[in-house]
Amino acid sequence: MNLPDLEAPAARRALRGLRRTEGDEGSAYARAIWSVLLEPGDGVAGTLIAAHGPVDALRLVSRGERAELAEARARWLPRLQPGSITAVLESARRAAVDLVVPGDEDWPVKLDDLGAHAPVALWRRGRSAVPAGPVVALVGARASTAYGEGIAADLAAELAADGVTVVSGAAYGIDGAAHRAALSTAGTTSAFLAGGVDRSYPRGHEALLTTIAASGGVWSETPCGAAPTKWRFLARNRLIAGFADAVVIVEAGWRSGSLNTAAHAATLGRALGAVPGPVTSAASAGCHRILREYDGVCVTSAADVREMLGGAGAGTSVDDGRTDESTRIMDALSARSARPTDEVARRSGLAPSHAVALLGFAELEGRAMRDSEGDWLLGHGAR
Numbered sequence: 001m002n003l004p005d006l007e008a009p010a011a012r013r014a015l016r017g018l019r020r021t022e023g024d025e026g027s028a029y030a031r032a033i034w035s036v037l038l039e040p041g042d043g044v045a046g047t048l049i050a051a052h053g054p055v056d057a058l059r060l061v062s063r064g065e066r067a068e069l070a071e072a073r074a075r076w077l078p079r080l081q082p083g084s085i086t087a088v089l090e091s092a093r094r095a096a097v098d099l100v101v102p103g104d105e106d107w108p109v110k111l112d113d114l115g116a117h118a119p120v121a122l123w124r125r126g127r128s129a130v131p132a133g134p135v136v137a138l139v140g141a142r143a144s145t146a147y148g149e150g151i152a153a154d155l156a157a158e159l160a161a162d163g164v165t166v167v168s169g170a171a172y173g174i175d176g177a178a179h180r181a182a183l184s185t186a187g188t189t190s191a192f193l194a195g196g197v198d199r200s201y202p203r204g205h206e207a208l209l210t211t212i213a214a215s216g217g218v219w220s221e222t223p224c225g226a227a228p229t230k231w232r233f234l235a236r237n238r239l240i241a242g243f244a245d246a247v248v249i250v251e252a253g254w255r256s257g258s259l260n261t262a263a264h265a266a267t268l269g270r271a272l273g274a275v276p277g278p279v280t281s282a283a284s285a286g287c288h289r290i291l292r293e294y295d296g297v298c299v300t301s302a303a304d305v306r307e308m309l310g311g312a313g314a315g316t317s318v319d320d321g322r323t324d325e326s327t328r329i330m331d332a333l334s335a336r337s338a339r340p341t342d343e344v345a346r347r348s349g350l351a352p353s354h355a356v357a358l359l360g361f362a363e364l365e366g367r368a369m370r371d372s373e374g375d376w377l378l379g380h381g382a383r
Contacts, residue, residue, distance in 0.1 A: 003062050004082055006030055006055050014086075017093050020127070021104035030054035031101045031121040035223050036085055037076040038120065039328065039349035040235035044072045046116035054120065074351030078342075091224035095198035098124045106130050111242045113268050119221035119239065125197040126213030131165035131188060134309045137244035137265070138166055139237075139258050140174030140251040145283050148174055148251030151275050153181035155248065158302035160187025164309075165216055167192070167243050169236065170205055174250045174258075183211055190216035192243065194236040195228035219243075229331035237261040246271035246308040248299050252286030259286050266294060271308040273297035325350060329358045330378070333368060338375035 004014070011029035019028060031054045038045050048057045048069070060066060061073055062080070092099065100106050100122045108130050111118050138156055140148060152174045156166045160182035168175040170191040182189035191212050193201060197220045200206035212218055221239065222232060237260045241247050247265035252258040252274075265272045274296045277284025290296035297308055325348070332347035333339065339347070345355035359376055362368035369379040 002082075003058060003080075004029075004033065004085060006058070014089060015099060018089065018097070018099045020098055020106060021100075023103060027054050028099060028101045028121075030058050032089065032099055032223070033058060033080070033085055034120040035123070035221060036088055037079045040119065040221050040232055041114075041117040041238065042072075042349075043116040044069070045076070045120065046118060048072075049120060050116065071351045071354065074353065075345070075349050078346045079349070088223040088225060091196070091198050092123060095125060095224060097197055097224055098127065100124050108243050110245075111239065114238060114242050117238065118242075122219050122221055123197050123223060124217050124219050125209075126215070126217035128188070128190075128215065128217045131190070131216070133163050133165065134246075135165045135167055135190075135244045136305055136309070137168060137240050137247040137261065138174065138178035138250055139168050139240060139247070139261050140249055141253060141256055141258065141283055141286075142171050142173040142175075143253075143283070144173035144177070144251050145277075145281070147277060147281075148275075148283060149177040152177040152250045155250070155275075155299075155302055155305060156181035156189075157185050157187075159305060160189065161185040162302075162306075163187075164305075165190060167216075167240055169193070169233075169240060170201075170209055170212065170218070172202060172204070176205060176208060178250070179208060179212055183215060188216040190243070191218045192236050192239045193218060193220040193228065194222070194232040196220060196222055196224040196226040198224040199227075201228050229328070231328045231331055233257060234260050234327075238264040241265040241270055242268055244270055246273065246305060248272075248305060248308075249274040249287050249290055249296075251275065251277060251283050252290075253282055254285040254289060256286040259290070262290055262294060262296070271297065273299040273304065273308055275299050325354070326358050326362065329355060329362060330367060333376055333378045335378040338371045338373065338377050340375050344376055 006026045008026050011025040156178040160166050166182040166189045168178045179189050195201050197218045200209050241261050241264035247270050249258050274287035274290040328348040332344045345352040367379045
């Protein structure tokens with residue numbers, strides 16, 4: 001398969017208007033291409049790029065010389081379409097989005113702690129530099145209570161007023177309350193999205209995201225135009241945890257996605273805390289679980305968070321609650337439009353042979369079904 005021209009002159013033309021740091025434009029362009037090919041956190045790609053560099057790794061994959069990469073190539077190469085890559089770059093230019101890669105002055109170096117699962121590149125809306133001071137992640141339930149939103153606002157406002165950067169995921173509920181409170185004190189806040197930063201998600205936070213971009217930046221590892229999916233939300237959580245020095249879960253149900261962020265924080269050695277709530281509140285059950293099972297710090301005030309920043313690195317090992325590739329398969333299916341196997345594989349970023357096996361299991365479980373043409377739909381058990 002033919003690659004785009006990765007030599008410096010062509011790379012500079014392709015990345016015109018997207019870079020703030022001068023450097024190896026061929027390498028940066030290759031990383032932009034990789035970000036189009038991969039689903040977030042692809043450790044096979046991360047290991048390959050670490051060993052060969054982004055340019056040579058891309059050339060190696062395109063030549064198909066390594067038999068052990070056959071499955072990975074099968075999930076990557078369907079996305080290697082020059083038109084798609086050009087469209088991503090044009091969308092980024094229109095939305096005033098920067099491409100930030102390792103080695104750039106604005107690269108969040110704490111994300112390197114993710115090792116092979118670190119992002120190959122980041123897309124940033126907004127031109128603020130990476131925070132030089134402490135960073136605290138305040139995250140929690142979308143279906144939050146007035147109690148939870150009030151605590152999140154109090155913590156964010158006081159910490160931001162003290163010069164702490166507040167990072168979250170821009171969702172409704174706790175995330176939004178934390179961002180708005182940090183901004184209310186003229187503090188700095190950053191957001192990590194599960195889809196392209198050219199799309200405001202959720203739509204109701206369009207104005208909020210515009211303000212965040214002007215303050216601390218809106219970031220994503222998925223390229224412009226990419227839609228958020230359940231898998232990408234879960235993978236995004238590792239970036240929120242990695243970007244922060246301490247992670248505080250303000251309000252979360254027993255199986256909340258915020259526990260996934262907490263797990264990444266513990267794995268990365270970030271300080272982990274949770275805000276207690278009423279013992280009768282299902283919205284705080286996840287926080288109580290962190291305090292009881294994950295050895296989290298009990299957070300009742302901004303002073304507790306400052307103390308966490310002074311002693312980050314508990315490193316508790318927990319079950320990270322990640323979903324597996326079956327989630328990516330379900331994200332690629334529709335309840336109304338039947339899709340052929342190759343299309344499901346392309347949307348999920350999996351090799352067709354692997355997608356067939358996962359679809360078979362999903363069919364047995366009632367989560368997927370085939371129409372008369374043999375194409376795939378969401379099953380009644382997945383709705």
